[in-house]
Amino acid sequence: MKSVLTSFEEATELVDDGALLTFGGATFQRAPMEFIRELVRQGKKNLTLIDREPAMDFDLLIGAGCVAKVRTGMLAFEVFGMAPNFRRKSEKGEIITKEGACQPIIAGFRAAAMGLPSLPVKGMLGSDLLTISEVIGSQKQIEDPFTGEKMIAVKAIEPDVAVIHAQKADAFGNVRIEGPLYEDVIKAKAAKKVVVTVEELISAGEIRKTPEATTLPHFIVDAVVEVPKGAYPCSCFNYYDTDYDHIQEYLQAAAKDTFEQYLDKCVYRRESE
């Protein structure tokens, strides 16, 4: 094992303009928000974002102008409603929206994690989402070679970088995600590079006490960055809950056309005049 402990700046250098990214967590839970704010601060451009059910993580990057394309199963703010920047830019044609469905997106990650060019799934037949996916080239109808059953082959999704916020890791990249895992382990295995931001660094000795608690072994992790409160305002199980008030503040800013002020205050941390 060798140390992959990295500074915030070095870790964000793994993300090139135009990269295909996915993030850990789901909606308002354990998204790597501070890393995302750093991507905004660094002015990353033309990113393609892909995930099953993201929320503020995607919308913030979209709102800050970092994103060219989005592919999700659903992108909204749960009971608070639509994702404001996603909706606005998508309707204006300022971003390209390729809607998927949760299972094909998960299956695409799984295919890449398994080292397969594609993976079959059921369902999808009769949905216009299948039609547009066939046009895009991400899904194809096939017949199972044994049963002849109609299946949908989903093309592997191999993100350039998967960014995951976790509770704990050692300096070598042995990572402990606590509570719900979502598809984080699958995403990490699928991606070319894996950046993990953590609430807390622990020693390898501590990791060795409960190997069954390690969710990502070091050899699939490229960078570990210590970022306490790194998921805020999303939750980080065992550390803090979602700050739903902050999320509503975000939505109000977007609704009132004061999103730039939100960015200044909460992302760039510029003094307001």
Added chain:
Amino acid sequence: MKSVLTSFEEATELVDDGALLTFGGATFQRAPMEFIRELVRQGKKNLTLIDREPAMDFDLLIGAGCVAKVRTGMLAFEVFGMAPNFRRKSEKGEIITKEGACQPIIAGFRAAAMGLPSLPVKGMLGSDLLTISEVIGSQKQIEDPFTGEKMIAVKAIEPDVAVIHAQKADAFGNVRIEGPLYEDVIKAKAAKKVVVTVEELISAGEIRKTPEATTLPHFIVDAVVEVPKGAYPCSCFNYYDTDYDHIQEYLQAAAKDTFEQYLDKCVYRRESE
């Protein structure tokens, strides 16, 4: 949740003559040996056994005349050498041996666990094992629908019953496997019925304290039987180590043509005259 706590006798009734079975564990680790001895005592017949790398579990059932067909990646006694009953009966043509390779067997279980009729794998090309698998109908060369890459589709393997020995479970079938999992979770999801023998019953309240430690949730488990020392002479991590002396005793009995006496002593527990 409803109780699936079962007597040993009821649990073995889930195994019909002629059934397709797989077992938890690998070689001498956490095989469900006491359940297997009960299958012998009940005189089960014409079983088909499938697993990646079994050892004494398969050889005992074969030696006791319970088995018609075997499909494995490898069946041997690790450094102790060949599996004596498997070798003898296979060479005499008394059992049908369909050799697989580890990955296609795992992939077959995974396909069934995922609800897919088949799953692609890499490798295999150029091996005579692929040729015979194509004759048997368990593997087929395909081309990936996106890349055209040559792949091997492996037909799903859905055992009638998966029998797994675990450390702990509650009466509802929430199961904790400690230490290496092998493919036990995959096998349980793949099988039509799942029988779990456990060292120790614990309460659902205890299970609820660490849900992350539950490896099989109740809704995929059909029967739980309390069987302390249920893996003996194989190991059960955190409970007991492999009794390598006993395994050598077994091999000596098979070598000296005193296997019937071994069965009397260690399986039927008949008094020797």
Added chain:
Amino acid sequence: MTDKIATPDLMVYAMASEIENFNTVLHGVSSPLPVLGMSVARRTHAPDMAYISGAEGVDSEIDRIYPSSFDPRLNRNAVAYFGLHEAFDLAQRGELNVMFLGAAQIDRFGNTNLSVIGKIDNPKVQLPGGAASAFLMPITPKVVIWATRHTFRVFVEAVDFVTGQGYNNRSEGCKKNKIVVVSNLGVMNFENPGRTMQIQSVHPGHTVDEIKENTGFDILAAPDVGETPVPDQDIVDLIDRIDPDGIRRSEFH
């Protein structure tokens, strides 16, 4: 009729009633009504159901809901974690019995739209997306669609985009499945030879005619159309206890 029961509570109860004991049931994102419905079912007529949360907990004690249906606090005292990809595998095996899904538009055949108002490549309104709809609708034995605004803009002659498959010509799968629609006005099913939407029951205080007027296609009434069953006060109290902040009412604004 008992005291007037609020519409969200009626809907929760109607959704709970679609679950049978021993069913394996999943809810997804943004699903306060399904979470409440599943919780009510498990504490009343379906104590042995397998409850799989979108937050990944199995058979958790849902003592409170949150604005996110993935909030890990929903996993309190779970017996296990079960990831969405595992639940989807279960669905592919035919072992997920009931799923709850939303709809921004729904047509007479049960096709739902959660993708776009207008054209997919030139959206008038970019909707959030269908999540698991396109995957689960053809393969899940029972799909319960909830719709909090029963108007002719939601219950439309033809959806702008088929996100989730109803009994359409291209989806063989759905033809075997049961689809139930629970709206703020009534409960609809498709239990007739043509597999078109019909009114199964009308919520207290509403009428068949009111539903027809607010539906953008010619909706039938089932021959045995009746009134939607009303929850007892202890169930209403239970719903209130689990959702003291009234999160369930957020979709009704």
Added chain:
Amino acid sequence: MTDKIATPDLMVYAMASEIENFNTVLHGVSSPLPVLGMSVARRTHAPDMAYISGAEGVDSEIDRIYPSSFDPRLNRNAVAYFGLHEAFDLAQRGELNVMFLGAAQIDRFGNTNLSVIGKIDNPKVQLPGGAASAFLMPITPKVVIWATRHTFRVFVEAVDFVTGQGYNNRSEGCKKNKIVVVSNLGVMNFENPGRTMQIQSVHPGHTVDEIKENTGFDILAAPDVGETPVPDQDIVDLIDRIDPDGIRRSEFH
């Protein structure tokens, strides 16, 4: 030449030498020599290798080996568990660098047989089976075959059954890979245009001629054929400490 080093120890050291630092390496079943080789490599020239055990532990402290290579005591102080199906996924991604495999027969092209002596449907000797060979040989950048009995019965003109693929016409995959054979007499590779087995080094006390006499086909000697490097005493001591019962010698009886 130093003091005489026992053959199993020489083989362990030769196998360890095939691992480079930062390699991700897996061993399988019935593998005392690979376990020892990986342990030696990790404690000497490859401290940063990723060690994946067939017993599922990652980077465990191997303080002792057991008759089973899956013994969970091999996972002592592991940093993680990593299942075989996960390791196989890694192999499919091309990220498993080195694998150790056995052979009951091997031919000049590196094809191995672990399946049967005689015919597959009428075995003279039913062998245990190839385990991961057929899967891993075409897709793993470096495959190390160990063979404890270098005789013309093992190093054969043609294997009775191709379990693991060498540089055969039907396996494109292998053509890119490196195959190394470590026997009780020497180390062989295929680093020549015809991709046929050649002697890379001879263990101390043995000769090229001895290897040729004990090989069932016309084996070449590499132009730079030399003597197999001998481990230092501290490495021999390390091997002894990890295997005090001499389990590594079991394959040599």
